[in-house]
Amino acid sequence: MGKTRLLVVEDDAGMQKQLRWCLDGYDVVVAGDRDSALVQVRRHMPPVVTLDLGLPPNPDGASEGLATLQQIHALAPDTKVIILSGNQQRANALKAVAMGAYDFQQKPFDAATLGLVIARACKLHEMQQENRRMLQIAAESPLAGIVSRDPAMLALCRGVEKVAPTSATVMLLGESGSGKELVARALHQMSARHERRFVAINCAAIPADLLESELFGHEKGAFTGAGQQTLGKIEMADGGTFFLDEIGDMALPLQAKLLRFLQERVIERIGGRSEIAVDVRVVCATHQDLAAMVRDGRFREDLMYRLREIVLAIPPLRSRSGDRALLAHHFRNRYCRSENRPLMVFAPEALAAIEAYEWPGNVRELENCIKRAVIMSDGPHIGADDLGLPGVAHAAAPVNLRQVRDAAEYKVMVMALARSDGNIVKAADLLGVSRPTLYDLMHHHGVKPQPAT
Numbered sequence: 001m002g003k004t005r006l007l008v009v010e011d012d013a014g015m016q017k018q019l020r021w022c023l024d025g026y027d028v029v030v031a032g033d034r035d036s037a038l039v040q041v042r043r044h045m046p047p048v049v050t051l052d053l054g055l056p057p058n059p060d061g062a063s064e065g066l067a068t069l070q071q072i073h074a075l076a077p078d079t080k081v082i083i084l085s086g087n088q089q090r091a092n093a094l095k096a097v098a099m100g101a102y103d104f105q106q107k108p109f110d111a112a113t114l115g116l117v118i119a120r121a122c123k124l125h126e127m128q129q130e131n132r133r134m135l136q137i138a139a140e141s142p143l144a145g146i147v148s149r150d151p152a153m154l155a156l157c158r159g160v161e162k163v164a165p166t167s168a169t170v171m172l173l174g175e176s177g178s179g180k181e182l183v184a185r186a187l188h189q190m191s192a193r194h195e196r197r198f199v200a201i202n203c204a205a206i207p208a209d210l211l212e213s214e215l216f217g218h219e220k221g222a223f224t225g226a227g228q229q230t231l232g233k234i235e236m237a238d239g240g241t242f243f244l245d246e247i248g249d250m251a252l253p254l255q256a257k258l259l260r261f262l263q264e265r266v267i268e269r270i271g272g273r274s275e276i277a278v279d280v281r282v283v284c285a286t287h288q289d290l291a292a293m294v295r296d297g298r299f300r301e302d303l304m305y306r307l308r309e310i311v312l313a314i315p316p317l318r319s320r321s322g323d324r325a326l327l328a329h330h331f332r333n334r335y336c337r338s339e340n341r342p343l344m345v346f347a348p349e350a351l352a353a354i355e356a357y358e359w360p361g362n363v364r365e366l367e368n369c370i371k372r373a374v375i376m377s378d379g380p381h382i383g384a385d386d387l388g389l390p391g392v393a394h395a396a397a398p399v400n401l402r403q404v405r406d407a408a409e410y411k412v413m414v415m416a417l418a419r420s421d422g423n424i425v426k427a428a429d430l431l432g433v434s435r436p437t438l439y440d441l442m443h444h445h446g447v448k449p450q451p452a453t
């Protein structure tokens, strides 16, 4: 990989030389005034620019430098500008930061510090570029609402496009949380039925004795508690799409009734005497092995064949290449927006942890994890610890002695304060330290003394 390009805007030849020397890890381009600086920005779009505020024709003031800063921002909003200013120009340097400069360093600058600040600015720029790329990719999702770049998922999306306009009954296979309902909705959205209702029912979530009435509806007085006529979900979906989730959990007697509906396309409400024709497209889903259930006598073979005119299998998240990070960014964007938080950036370790985890709960688990991290993390970054993934805490456990000591100190101090009910003298005794030492410790860890009650 080539060196990162840096633009140094500086009119003093000696200083130019010094900067070139201390930034030899970068591909340094130099400009001596505003016009040539803007030419170089247009040409190279550098991630980072160092800017001397005193530029000709006003080398002793800051007006030319500040104007250059403004124009660089207009041309390249992501470019990080680091102000290099003389001692007397501190106020102007702060003004530049208020105008959006990334940071400032005073001359004579310390090479190591400047190097660190530039490296950090480059890193931030890189993350923002990555972020833009992810936003772009998310916007180009293969089907509305479905985010993926995995070849098997893209093939599935092409399958959805083909099947959606037909009347075929579709069976979706996939683990829990892998997106079965999302695909069912896509089938509906892309069909001629999309202006009518999409009605979903989860056979596993409704007690067996209530499921029949939920599906087919009932007449007033059909059974105790049936105070009024109620339409079933199948009838409600008339003209639209009916999605039966967890079909493997349907009891055998009801399976017979569903089969009859699929054959005749009429329903009878419980307690009703007439047959009602209903026109729905049926989509069902399961994470179970229906063929094995047929062998065990728990699922009707004829119903299984009726339901699976077309089978679409949704791969688990762990087998999709690249989708973990892609979806993590997608949900980060969504939840930063809905929770009114500025756009956060994933720390590289957080992305590594997301890539390494198996996600047994699939996309739903990932979505919940990112939502929690967006809500819980402080500051502009989502770190690996914010994700709360098993195994990550261990991987990220500090080995730095000061950090470990600090954490232990904090733990035992809080414990002593709790045991002594906030009494500083007693807590100091328990800890075997003097009162001032305990105060120092509390101050160091940001723990305030408990107010007297």
Ligand SMILES: Nc1ncnc2c1ncn2[C@@H]1O[C@H](COP(=O)(O)OP(=O)(O)OP(=O)(O)O)[C@@H](O)[C@H]1O
Pocket: 145, 146, 147, 148, 174, 175, 176, 177, 178, 179, 180, 181, 182, 183, 245, 287, 327, 363, 364, 367
């Ligand atoms: N490829 C994807 N792109 C964007 N969001 C997705 C994707 N797959 C799933 N989701 C989201 O993940 C969550 C779970 O998806 P969904 O409810 O469709 O899964 P499911 O397989 O039907 O789950 P279950 O088997 O538990 O009913 C939903 O919020 C859904 O919007």
